[in-house]
Amino acid sequence: MNTPVTLDDVVRLLAENESEARRGLSMVPSENAMSGISKLPLLLDPYHRYFFNESDHPDRWHFRGGQRLRDLEMNLTVPLLRELGRAEHVSVRPLSGLNAMALVLAALGGGPGSTVVTIAPENGGHFATASLARRLGLRVEFLRGAGPHELDLEHAADLLARVRPTLVYVDQSHCLFPVDVASLVATVRASSPGTLVHVDASHWFGLVLGGAFRNPLDEGADSLSGSTHKTFPGPQKAVVLTRDAAIDQRVRETQDYLISSHHFASTIGLGIALLEFRDCGGPAYARAIVAHTRRFGRLLDERGITVAAKDRGYSAGHQLWLDTEADGVAPKIASDRLFAAGLRVNFMAGLPGFAGQGVRIGLNEPTYQGLAGDDLVELADVFAAAVHDTEPSRELADRVAALRLRSRFGATVDSTSPLLETALALCADALRTTPATSRHAQAVAS
Template sequence: MDLQQISEILTRLEQHELRAARILNMVPSENSMSALAKLPMLLDPYHRYFFNDGAAEEPWEFRGVEELASLETELARPLLRELAGAELVNVRALSGLNLMTLTLSALGGPPGSEVMLLSRAQGGHYATASVAARLGLKVCYATGPDAHTLDETQLAETLRARQPGLVYIDQSNALFPLDVERIARIVRHEAPSTLLHIDASHWMGLILGRQLLNPLAAGADSFGGSTHKTFPGPQKALFATNRRDLFERFRATQQYMVSSHHFGATISLALALLEFKHCHGEQYAAQVVVNTRRFGAALDRLGLELDGKERGFSAGHQLWIRTRTSGVDAFTASQRLFDAGIRTNAYPSLPGISEPVLRAGLNEPTYHGLVADDMEELAELFVAAIRQTQPAEQISSRVAAMRARYRFPYRFPSDDPKLLEQAMRLVRVALTQPRE
């Protein structure tokens, strides 16, 4: 490999970065985070192990980040305890799926134990049953009459008959959250020794931003999820509980299922949590819900078919849009939107829907600064792209202009001269590694 090839790679990355600054990403499972929060992943801590938990008496076998350990132990964890309303938190899971595996292993019991999962027909994650089976766990399901409702009678009867060690609720595909308080009451009544864990990956930013009831306050034993969907952070995950026994079970499992927990990304999470607390995270969370409903109503007025209309389209960040009635399948519609500068998620099998549909999320556009008054214009561009009533180049120019109007209201001001100078100095040090 020569320098020319390196230059070509850097050119491609630059081109992507410039394009990314001109488009709107509406994939519900993705979000941005600030450039400031991304910085640690460029630096030396990204390469280092950090096994200690922070107790002063712990021996240091790996000392690479000893002087930075407090960024996890005294910044990330306390911030998360505050925002998550939890006495005990763990930030060492690498992703939502990794957290699922850790939680099922830690709380599901030994091989042969039974766990209750949320049926995929009610939005359960596609991988949960397979992961449970690979851990040797037996599976039963919580089901319901539609995509967003549990059959409480079936839930109670199954709990009473099976007495599973763990109920694991993971709404991977959902427009409306399940009522955790009602689920918790049923679990406590029918199976008092059964644990209840809520995987809140898609709802995380709305929970930390006080738009949805905290699962622990609702009666769950623990909750967790990924930190890059409605929460604008790195691709990691968190676990939260008020029970010391569950925390220790999770920690003991994590020590043997996660080696490097990507300490650079953990520092990024600390910065993202700090921004969320001090840069209007609750306002962002509220705006996500407002924008989603306004955008759904605007698409409906323009003739697109959306699920959940009778309930206000969504209580969160995503919408499910059927495009077949507009004469185009979801994958073709997604390509047309892509060509016009709008990224969506064509999904083949959402609960209760027999045809592929579009999932569109307002979490990242909201994070960039879009507000409710922008939803009519965005809906117009969205529909024009799908129906090809305007040239894609014209729509993409308007999308870029919409994106350029905003200056990231939920971040620290990285264009502050002092912060910018310090950040650029860090980048130069990382790239050139100057010698004295």
Template sequence: MTDTTTAPAATQEAVAALFGALGRDQERARATLNLVPSENVLSPLARVPFALDAYARYFFDHKRMFGAWSFFGGTGAGAIEQETLLPLLRDQAQAPFVNPQPISGLNCMTAAMSALASPGDTVVLIPTDAGGHMSTAGVARRLGLHVLTLPMADAHTVDHEALGALLRSERPALVYLDQSTVLFPLDCAPLREVIDRESPRTLLHFDSSHLNGLILSKALANPLDRGADTFGGSTHKTLAGPHKGFLATRREDLSERIDASTADLVSHHHPAEVLSLAVALLELRDRDGAGYGAAILANARALAARLHERGAAVAAADRGFTGCHQVWLDTRSADEGVAMADRLYAAGVAVNRVGVPGVRGAAFRLSSAEVTRCGATEADSTELADIIADVVVDGAPTDRVASRAAALRARLYRPRYCFEDDALEDPAVPEWLRELAAAVGRGVYGEDR
């Protein structure tokens, strides 16, 4: 029998190396202002389910479907999904039919397209040079769909006359709006009008992955109110939830098709993420979600306006810079963009260096979502813009901006718009769980500064 009381030296060294690297990465995260549009930060309480037994369990709702349990371990987490998450999601999505089974944004995209179109059908997608997601066309083709691109007047505007002609000639099954690089979210209403006139059987889906926090907080219009048949996407961008996804509709027939699709494409859908999403939606409802959504928009505009004042090449200056959380910044050339991004990261500011519509070389795609989640104001956003402009416009070295970035991060170090420890003071919450939640908050974000 092997003695396991003391780990071999090689094992201890390997574990120490792994957790040492993990600790250093966490320290970096504590010191970094994150402006990546695809990311956000979970609250302390929304992290707790990942440390509990629910993370290891399956939930298939077999008792409701078949009258008996097959997997018993997920019954508690499953009850929370049915009794808490689903009512919250229906209310905030303003839809009687919601599906929280997708485990990511791309999985959500796959489930939506497979539900709303059949092999051999035609689907119309936003071209990547107008901000469409780089994977959408590939997923569509792998599902056996014929892909056409949405005619655009420019990077932000649909050519409605050309769309009408396309609909008349092609009669697509689905128009899938998949903006991932976006400044001004497309309005479904004029598209719905064209579809109803030219090809009434065509469905309209709005992939809201980047915008869910703004839509569910009512900072932006609900796509269903504007004519979409379905909407949904990932839950970890402007919506500060776990890496997961959802789909929503007001049509029972489409809900049945979505449920059939996710039954085949998802299977087990991760109870810990379900519970974490329930916490995130409770926080959006009860911790000033409306204020959070409005602040994201205000901070993005403040960031863009100050960068423009400082001489940075900010996209869409003639249109007010942005209508969501994203701000686009031209870095003049790919080589310059790499050097700027590296210097900013070394100074404690993480940007997203990608190609964006209308910019020939590399650019920065910035987001106000995570800093807003951490309590940023418009004044903070202006200060952040000055830090970025020092590097991008003035060519400042890392050491010139690092101390200012660190001071700003010290104020914006912990999520706001979320539950604090006192939310768990009810006697119904076990003491050990209160202690775990407090430890998670201290461990991830550090002590109050």
């Protein structure tokens, strides 16, 4: 029988987890950290509020809780996304990458019976795209390639001319190298001129906003989406961008029936993260992710760990795939050993080119945490020692904790700043607030 959890247990477990997180390092490529100031809205009143009145029309403030903070979405988050994403039209409504996928498929995929084309899972396509599209009544065809990191454009041309899809949804999830969007768009335009091309850049989004990857909209894509917590260091949320007013209108007409609360506080937190990204070295951070990933792949290879795509420089982005099975260590065991050493990684089946499971890691959060230079050599030494079980995990965990004593990317608030004092006072006030239910219970008890 499970022991009931008390509020004391909640606070204790949160404190223990926070202590462990501050000593450890996440290398899960689909996760990232964010600054304390960008998390502040999640603790305050906007977390509880709806916001719908984007036009600020006086007759449309049916939900008034977000009225005072309206400008933080419309004059901070949205303009920064337009600027960094180079798109005239932005939706900040999606709650996650998968939620954005559902919105785009529903808005642009056509009516029941329409055909959409996406990337085959063995070439890196997202596991959920085809199933979700079929649940919306759409037919699904796949783009394929001879290897796990490429698409066959001749096959694509034949497929597109034959099925004339409403939408090509480019959905790389397991991805070491990005799709050549410009060539794919040219193929679509030549073979099926009426077909829209949407690029889901969830894993690449921070690299796109930082200029380390080319913007798919510049490459001819009709629309772009991405989650904001992978290579971009923001809240767990997603956005949709386009330069086409008609596409934007279709997205807006659809989102009203798929998304109610769009998590207003997270949208404000996203705006703060975008401001930090623009003004505190976002492009340098994006370039560093790419450089660190390629270097770390080489460092692991030199330490006896089999890294996929060695012949292509290991990766063009933030992910590395490790075949520890080939090195005599089952991926689950490798993950366990790394966790004991303070390093969190993915182990999973379904990585393109892998017969069984592999270990998937990312250098996005380590880069955000400030690791660079010789730090990467030390991290590779710890990583390899953990996988091969050549040093005690406790000693390795202490070395990881030492690596965490770095400066993070983003705005640094001086300890004497009035801004910090105000933020801390807001946090303290939020924690001191006693719920009315507790006061009622106390009154009854007395």
